[in-house]
Amino acid sequence: MTALAPIRLSSRLRANQGVLVVAALLVILLIFGAFISDRFRTTSNILNIFEQSTGLALVSLGQTLAILTGGIDLSVGSMISLLSTLTSGLIAGKVSMVLPVAIGILLLGLLIGICNGLLIIWLRVHPLIVTLGMSAVLQGIVLLYSLGPAGSVPPSFNFLAYGKVLGLPIGAVFILVLFLLVALFLRYARLGRYIYAVGDDEVGARLMGLPRARVMLTVYGFSGFCCGLAAIYLTSRFSVGQPYTGLNYTLASITPVVVGGTLLSGGKGGVFGTLLGVYLISLLNNVLNFMDVSTHYQLIAQGLIVIAAVSIYVEKKKRV
Amino acid sequence: MLNLSGISKSFIGVQALSGINLDVRAGEIHALVGENGAGKSTTIKIVAGVYKPDAGQMEFEGKPVQWARPADAKNAGIHVIYQEFVLFPHLTVAENIYLGHERRNRFGFVDHARTRQDASDLLRKLGVDIDPQILVSELTVADQQMVEISKALVHKVKLLILDEPTAVISGREADLLFARLAALKAEGVAILYVSHRLEEIFQIADRVTVFKDGAHVATKDIGDVTRDRLISMMVGRDLKDIFPPKKPKGEPGKVVLKAENVSVEGRVRNAGIEVRAGEITALAGLVGAGRTELAMGIFGGLPMSSGSVWIDGEKVDAITPATAISKGVGFVTEDRKGQGLAMFLDVAANISAANLSAVTRNGLIDRRLENEIARKEIDNYRVVCRGPATSVATMSGGNQQKVIVARWARTSRKVLILDEPTRGVDVGAKTEIYRIMRGLAGEGIAILMISSELPEVVGMSDRVVVMREGAISGELTGANISEEAIMSLATQHPTGKVPTAEVLAQ
Ligand SMILES: Nc1ncnc2c1ncn2[C@@H]1O[C@H](COP(=O)(O)OP(=O)(O)OP(=O)(O)O)[C@@H](O)[C@H]1O
Ligand SMILES: [Mg+2]
Numbered sequence: 001m002t003a004l005a006p007i008r009l010s011s012r013l014r015a016n017q018g019v020l021v022v023a024a025l026l027v028i029l030l031i032f033g034a035f036i037s038d039r040f041r042t043t044s045n046i047l048n049i050f051e052q053s054t055g056l057a058l059v060s061l062g063q064t065l066a067i068l069t070g071g072i073d074l075s076v077g078s079m080i081s082l083l084s085t086l087t088s089g090l091i092a093g094k095v096s097m098v099l100p101v102a103i104g105i106l107l108l109g110l111l112i113g114i115c116n117g118l119l120i121i122w123l124r125v126h127p128l129i130v131t132l133g134m135s136a137v138l139q140g141i142v143l144l145y146s147l148g149p150a151g152s153v154p155p156s157f158n159f160l161a162y163g164k165v166l167g168l169p170i171g172a173v174f175i176l177v178l179f180l181l182v183a184l185f186l187r188y189a190r191l192g193r194y195i196y197a198v199g200d201d202e203v204g205a206r207l208m209g210l211p212r213a214r215v216m217l218t219v220y221g222f223s224g225f226c227c228g229l230a231a232i233y234l235t236s237r238f239s240v241g242q243p244y245t246g247l248n249y250t251l252a253s254i255t256p257v258v259v260g261g262t263l264l265s266g267g268k269g270g271v272f273g274t275l276l277g278v279y280l281i282s283l284l285n286n287v288l289n290f291m292d293v294s295t296h297y298q299l300i301a302q303g304l305i306v307i308a309a310v311s312i313y314v315e316k317k318k319r320v
Numbered sequence: 321m322l323n324l325s326g327i328s329k330s331f332i333g334v335q336a337l338s339g340i341n342l343d344v345r346a347g348e349i350h351a352l353v354g355e356n357g358a359g360k361s362t363t364i365k366i367v368a369g370v371y372k373p374d375a376g377q378m379e380f381e382g383k384p385v386q387w388a389r390p391a392d393a394k395n396a397g398i399h400v401i402y403q404e405f406v407l408f409p410h411l412t413v414a415e416n417i418y419l420g421h422e423r424r425n426r427f428g429f430v431d432h433a434r435t436r437q438d439a440s441d442l443l444r445k446l447g448v449d450i451d452p453q454i455l456v457s458e459l460t461v462a463d464q465q466m467v468e469i470s471k472a473l474v475h476k477v478k479l480l481i482l483d484e485p486t487a488v489i490s491g492r493e494a495d496l497l498f499a500r501l502a503a504l505k506a507e508g509v510a511i512l513y514v515s516h517r518l519e520e521i522f523q524i525a526d527r528v529t530v531f532k533d534g535a536h537v538a539t540k541d542i543g544d545v546t547r548d549r550l551i552s553m554m555v556g557r558d559l560k561d562i563f564p565p566k567k568p569k570g571e572p573g574k575v576v577l578k579a580e581n582v583s584v585e586g587r588v589r590n591a592g593i594e595v596r597a598g599e600i601t602a603l604a605g606l607v608g609a610g611r612t613e614l615a616m617g618i619f620g621g622l623p624m625s626s627g628s629v630w631i632d633g634e635k636v637d638a639i640t641p642a643t644a645i646s647k648g649v650g651f652v653t654e655d656r657k658g659q660g661l662a663m664f665l666d667v668a669a670n671i672s673a674a675n676l677s678a679v680t681r682n683g684l685i686d687r688r689l690e691n692e693i694a695r696k697e698i699d700n701y702r703v704v705c706r707g708p709a710t711s712v713a714t715m716s717g718g719n720q721q722k723v724i725v726a727r728w729a730r731t732s733r734k735v736l737i738l739d740e741p742t743r744g745v746d747v748g749a750k751t752e753i754y755r756i757m758r759g760l761a762g763e764g765i766a767i768l769m770i771s772s773e774l775p776e777v778v779g780m781s782d783r784v785v786v787m788r789e790g791a792i793s794g795e796l797t798g799a800n801i802s803e804e805a806i807m808s809l810a811t812q813h814p815t816g817k818v819p820t821a822e823v824l825a826q
Binding site for chain 2: 188189190192193196197200201204205206207210211263267268
């Protein structure tokens, strides 16, 4: 049996070949972009890409953990709409309100996420259903609160979206740090390990006495928290929140996760792939912009990328 | 250590256990035997806190206990190796072994280097050579079982329960397991051991308890029972001949399945085999010798790097399972949960799954016809279930196996390949599966049986092809078939050297 053991490359690395493909695609797009336009190559454009990817990166990060457990969070879009509308609505132009509202929004995001988690645990209903329901509830609430843009934020608030540290966009730096922290958590914390285990084999996890409830609360709570961050960021970027800010984010947040190699069935993948996926999509949109094609084509291109990417990851069935 | 009295448990429509008693003492190996569906696994799941009993008392270490969840039983020192493994395919071997008991450094973070090191020490202590860094999904079933066993050694357990641990391992690995169990027993661990392999029960157990139809039949010291007595207590009648008579001597059958020069990347090299009509050909060898891979390659389920296949004299290029099936070849896989049954469908749907056209009328599935067929097969195979509409997920392992054999036996007009057809099947049902296999052969079907159980190979086959390290090492027929002859072909190395992966890859 030893004689027949497969070649001992690190199994993980081989399993994640797909991520390399995404990285390669990134490079190809970069080179392609450099060819078609001089302006593409400018530092400011590259920083611009990073800047544009911040919101998507935040939501996708939370989404990655939910999908790793074999679930999904379909409430992110409405959650962002609600939280961003509340952000500008409650700050209402007052500088003194910025900090308390920001903290409150993050806590509220966390709380909604934990509600998702609790419902999933108690009702034993698939997360798809729970979060889909939650999404409708939240969308209803935000429309009750306001039918259009609400309140405003002080001009200095756009620092979050457009400010720079050491010449780099704040959002982009924050994203890198946050992704790194979550990657470390997944790798070095026991709970991180359990996230993979629950996604890999939920019944097995129960038989082994692993803390499924804690896992669910953590990932959905975290996803809610990420929506809070995204909401604040987007409010800063657009200077005001409105009830449809997050509309596209539900589906958009799943794309980079899948493109980044995380299995929709859970148990395999990671946040690093998601980050690459986010950059790939932002870069693609940017390049298409330079090519002067309409945004409709951007959508089409995105869709094709998702399908192509997923086909790379499909586990080649070993037998029958 | 463990004392169950009057435990009952019913599932919707099934009384799985009715008032059973069981006591397991510290420092003993207590065997639990019974037919498929006798309630052995259900008992285990109650002890493990997976199911709550409807009635009865459970005492652990002299105190009455009630588990609310599996974690409670685990924390109390009960470790279970389930019939269906609890392994996480996308985690590595080391991560699986220490799942729930992560190796951590001073700061509370998971210590990957130590996890790896400890896992490799543990596996070495067990006596197996498995790379702790490999993903569990890449291991053979036998190796997965060894990983599953090593999980029991991670922390001190008071009661170790094993549900058919030797269903997928044999020979050396089984001996390693028994040695480990003996050591644990000496340390005072109580061991509850479920198995359908009676030989090993006489080899390792101190006492044995027999269940039948969810009831307790007897508990005896192993010295006080004979094999025949045990069997008759299990099945409720005397079983005289386990194996049906073989094909009478005479003309060998016509070759219907022929493969030459088959190689499967890293697993099989240049193997050829012929399977004849009306005969049962066994493919024997140690677990990991490449038997499944060879058969799968021929069936088209695994890519062959070289080789040709003839079905009924006709060469089939680029074979896929679909073409194989359409040409009358069937394959009963060894892993019924993963590759065989649709666990959520009912018995009727599973039986007709490989040949839906047989039950399709005017483009629609005729459920009446499907159920009728299922009822016939349930009788034929004596499947214990509530009828055609029983969901297979709720059936005992042995009965699931009968369903899958029934499915393929219906569609395979020429060749039926069975990979470990009686794994996890009780003696009574085994006899029936043997009878059916012989009956199919009698109808002129060529049967290829992969088996690790030597008595089964010797008792059933007209011809035995032995594999070793990915290659065919010999063929035996008629009176030459004996356990010794097979073992020597399965283990001997003419060069005195174990071939390495590089040699095999050539
Ligand atoms: N979850 C369930 N739902 C409904 N019925 C069940 C369930 N689990 C077990 N049963 C039924 O309870 C009975 C006992 O099953 P159990 O799995 O304990 O048998 P077993 O002795 O372990 O058999 P085997 O040797 O085949 O593993 C069977 O009739 C089975 O169909
Ligand atoms: Mg069982």
